[in-house]
Amino acid sequence: MQLPNPFDKACPTRQLLDRIGDQWTVLIVLTLAEGPMRFTEIGKRVDGISQKMLTQTLRSLVRDGMLKRTAYAVIPPRVDYELTGLGRELVVPLSVLEKWATTHMGQVQEARDVFDQGQAPVNA
Amino acid sequence: MQLPNPFDKACPTRQLLDRIGDQWTVLIVLTLAEGPMRFTEIGKRVDGISQKMLTQTLRSLVRDGMLKRTAYAVIPPRVDYELTGLGRELVVPLSVLEKWATTHMGQVQEARDVFDQGQAPVNA
DNA sequence: GTGTGTTACTATCTAATGGAGAGTAAGGAG
DNA sequence: CTCCTTACTCTCCATTAGATAGTAACACAC
Numbered sequence: 001m002q003l004p005n006p007f008d009k010a011c012p013t014r015q016l017l018d019r020i021g022d023q024w025t026v027l028i029v030l031t032l033a034e035g036p037m038r039f040t041e042i043g044k045r046v047d048g049i050s051q052k053m054l055t056q057t058l059r060s061l062v063r064d065g066m067l068k069r070t071a072y073a074v075i076p077p078r079v080d081y082e083l084t085g086l087g088r089e090l091v092v093p094l095s096v097l098e099k100w101a102t103t104h105m106g107q108v109q110e111a112r113d114v115f116d117q118g119q120a121p122v123n124a
Numbered sequence: 125m126q127l128p129n130p131f132d133k134a135c136p137t138r139q140l141l142d143r144i145g146d147q148w149t150v151l152i153v154l155t156l157a158e159g160p161m162r163f164t165e166i167g168k169r170v171d172g173i174s175q176k177m178l179t180q181t182l183r184s185l186v187r188d189g190m191l192k193r194t195a196y197a198v199i200p201p202r203v204d205y206e207l208t209g210l211g212r213e214l215v216v217p218l219s220v221l222e223k224w225a226t227t228h229m230g231q232v233q234e235a236r237d238v239f240d241q242g243q244a245p246v247n248a
Numbered sequence: 249g250t251g252t253g254t255t256a257c258t259a260t261c262t263a264a265t266g267g268a269g270a271g272t273a274a275g276g277a278g
Numbered sequence: 279c280t281c282c283t284t285a286c287t288c289t290c291c292a293t294t295a296g297a298t299a300g301t302a303a304c305a306c307a308c
Contacts, residue, residue: 004226007151009172016232017225021145027131039285048133050267055286065235075275076284086231093220100217101141102128107210108140111189163256174296179257199304200255 019064024049024057026094029083032067033091036082066090143188148173148181150218153207156191157215160206190214 004013019025027046031037037045043054058081061067066087072078083091128137143149151170155161161169167178182205185191190211196202207215 004229006222006225007155007169007171012233013225013229016229017150017222018147020221020225021147021150023142023145026141026145031131045131047131051286052268052288053266056266063236063239064232065239066232071285074284075273076282077274077286079285086228086235089228090224093217093224096217096220097144098130098141100214101130101137101144104210104213105128105137105140108188108190109136111210112187115187115189175257176297177295180295195256198255199302200253201257201303203256 016064019060020090020094022057024053025061026097028054028057028061029066029087029090029094030098032081032083032087033095036070036080039079039081042081061087140188143184144214144218146181148177149185150221152178152181152185153190153211153214153218154222156205156207156211157219160194160204163203163205166205185211 002011005011006014006017008014024046027049028042031042031045039054039058042058043049043051046054049057058067058069062069062081064086065084067081068084070080070082072080129135130138130141132138148170151173152166155166155169163178163182166182167173167175170178173181182191182193186193186205188210190208191205192208194204194206196204
């Protein structure tokens with residue numbers, strides 16, 4: 001048996017890394033860190049996600065054992081999603097990423113300004 | 125001035141979070157954590173990346189101040205990429221993600237098996 | 249001096265992915 | 279009846295990514 005190696009495109013850990021780094025996954029998991037939530041409520045918090053992507057991402061997170069889906073047989077339908085133990089283990093690593101983004105945004109913005117400055121005067 | 129909030133699709137931190145969570149970004153930054161490297165060498169380590177994506181991702185990482193690009197005026201060309209201070213700060217959070225993927229792969233695989241088991245017997 | 253090899257790209261075409269918007273089931277309220 | 283609600287699905291189009299084929303510019307072999 002091979003060592004798991006995300007740098008190898010055929011390794012399952014590569015796909016898993018892609019999934020947990022995915023933009024919608026990050027946002028959905030961090031949202032559900034606050035507690036169980038309904039489909040529509042998640043969609044409202046994760047600004048800009050389409051229903052299609054919300055459905056798809058939730059479904060694969062459930063399949064991967066990070067979320068638990070509970071459907072109530074009522075009309076109109078009600079479906080709750082919540083993090084499993086496995087999913088909860090992802091919260092800290094992902095919130096570190098989120099924090100990185102918010103705390104370093106300024107530095108990145110500066111770097112961009114410098115870069116774009118150097119690019120622009122081509123036709124000067 | 126607004127609070128930075130990645131859940132808002134218009135917030136710059138949202139784009140930044142997307143970028144640092146991007147599959148190729150994660151793999152490239154982790155690769156360069158080993159030290160400066162040439163274009164082709166990075167491409168070989170990050171299995172499956174196309175030249176186009178390698179070029180594009182490297183360029184935006186340079187623009188965002190996470191990588192430094194050094195081109196030598198020789199033939200054939202030689203271009204080195206290396207992490208900046210900012211880029212190096214990303215290494216730990218990203219390697220935590222990588223480690224998460226490798227250590228939890230087993231649990232995810234089990235969850236998938238259970239899930240797919242439950243799906244299949246529809247036509248039983 | 250013609251041909252071959254090298255490296256870091258760019259260009260073009262096609263395949264896959266994602267978003268927008270409408271449609272659906274099923275019943276309760278008016 | 280008709281409308282409303284929610285958690286989806288379907289279809290169509292725009293954007294994105296991948297595959298493949300160039301390209302520049304010189305060094306070296308012949």
